[in-house]
Amino acid sequence: MRKYSRSLYGFDRGAGPTWRLAACAALIATLLGACASAPSPVVSVTAAPSAATDSPSASDASAATAMVMPPPRAPGNAALLRPDAPLRYTVQRGDTLWSLANRFLLDPWQWPEIWIVNDQVRNPHLIYPGDVLSLIEVDGRPQLTLAGDLERLSPQIRELPLEAAIPTIPIDAIRDFLRGPRLVTADELKTAPYLLSFVDAHLIGGEGALIYVRRLPPVEPWTYAVVRSGQAYKDPDDGSILGYEALPIGEAVVREPGDPATALLSQTYREALVGDHLLPVEPDAFQADFYPHAPTQPVGGRIIAAFDGISQISQFQIVAINRGSQQGLEPGHVLQILQAGARVADPYGKTKVQLPDQPAGQLMVFKTTPRLSYALVMSVTRPAHLLDRVEAPRARLN
Structure with a gap:
């Protein structure tokens, strides 16, 4: 009798026609199981292709980039994706964390719900121009990650300056404010140095004018911001004063310490007046190393x-x-x-x-x-x- 090898499903073909019925039943069961467990139309995490595997063609890659992911059906407070959210996006110069979140989410503040933290970097929320973001599915929930994280075989170090990362908000929108008014308390104004008089007989002064200053400490700093007390910030809920607006006038550099001290107005944004205050200069650097997220407690x-x-x-x-x-x-x-x-x-x-x-x-x-x-x-x-x-x-x- 002619012998046959064991089949895919483990039945001996040499046993006669009975193996055919058993094999068909097993095949039908397998197909039904595959249909029942068919994945939803969302990209899942897959292993990186090996070197022996043929890489996808350019047309296939273009088609994958053009695909969109439908909103998730996950219950609860899962972040809702935009209907046109891309599966892959290359970060451009001028992007911000907010604009990226708005590109993928209906509610951008839910960014932490979909962002996969990369433990290989000190600040896991830093994203740089040229990074490729991939939208994937992890345990049935949409997740966003750097494309390279899916294929990393060993820890890697990114040697890019911190300031090269995209900011959370458009810095241009707040640059003038950073040089603008600041909040001060009544006690700060009471103890702050102030412009006593001009060295020359002037009622107002501009850049290059010499001034006399009182209450100036005899030690550093030597550069001060010249400010003028503005409106009071009042809490409408209880009527208390939260602080006072300090309007920027310019900057002054101390020439000779003393009481009064002599200083030079090194730059001015508006005319300086007797009575203006001098406060330590705030640093120009602004680190937008935070990310959009919702408070965990009521604000009101x-x-x-x-x-x-x-x-x-x-x-x-x-x-x-x-x-x-x-x-x-x-x-x-x-x-x-x-x-x-x-x-x-x-x-x-x-x-x-x-x-x-x-x-x-x-x-x-x-x-x-x-x-x-x-x-x-x-x-x-x-x-x-x-x-x-x-x-x-x-x-x-x-």
Whole structure:
């Protein structure tokens, strides 16, 4: 009798026609199992191709890049992807963490929900121009990672300067503010050095003018910021003074210590006046090494001031809110702006009805003090104004 080798499913073909029925049953069961466990239309993590494997063609790579991932169906508070979120994206110069998050997510502040932390770098949120971001699926949830992380066989070190990384927010939008007003307390103003008089007989002074200064300490620093006391920041909730705006006037360099000391106005942005204060110069460097994320506790603050002094709030405008580090705020916190609801007359009653507040946009905190924070308005969907409320953002429902 002719002998046959054992088949794929382990049945001996030499046993007669019975093996055919058993093999067919096993094949049908396998196909049904494969259909039941078919993956959803989301890219999954796969092993990197080996050197012996043929690499995909350029047309295949282009087609993969053009594909989009549908919104996830994961229950709970899973981050919702944009319908047009790309599977791969190459980071460009001019991108920010916020713009990248907005490219993939309906709610950009949920960035930490999909970003895979790379433990090989000190700050896992640093992304550089030229990096390729890949959208994948891990345990049924969408995740975003650097494309190289999927193929790394050993730890690698990136030798790029920190300032080469993309910022979280557009630095150009806050550069003028960083040279602009600062928050000071009443005690700081009471003890700060001040402009006593001009060496020459002037009522006002500009760049190059010599001035006399009182209360100047006899030790460093030798360069001071010249400021003028501006508006008081008042908390609308309890009426307390959070601090005072210190308007920038210029800079002064100490020539001769003493009481009074002599200093030179090295640069000015507006005319210096007798009574202006001198404060230590704040560093120009601004490290936007934070990332967008939502507060983990209630905020319940209000917009109390706008950098350019207008009442209506627009995109990329800088605002001050009456909550700070004492209330748990930190750089990178994203807050939702709520437009105050109006009071309208009830056509079938004698009283007015308070309408609910409406979402008006989002802002991101970039600088905090104990009781006050500065934030950049990232988006506006309806008119927003001073005294509008801010709170932790709410996730969209699936």
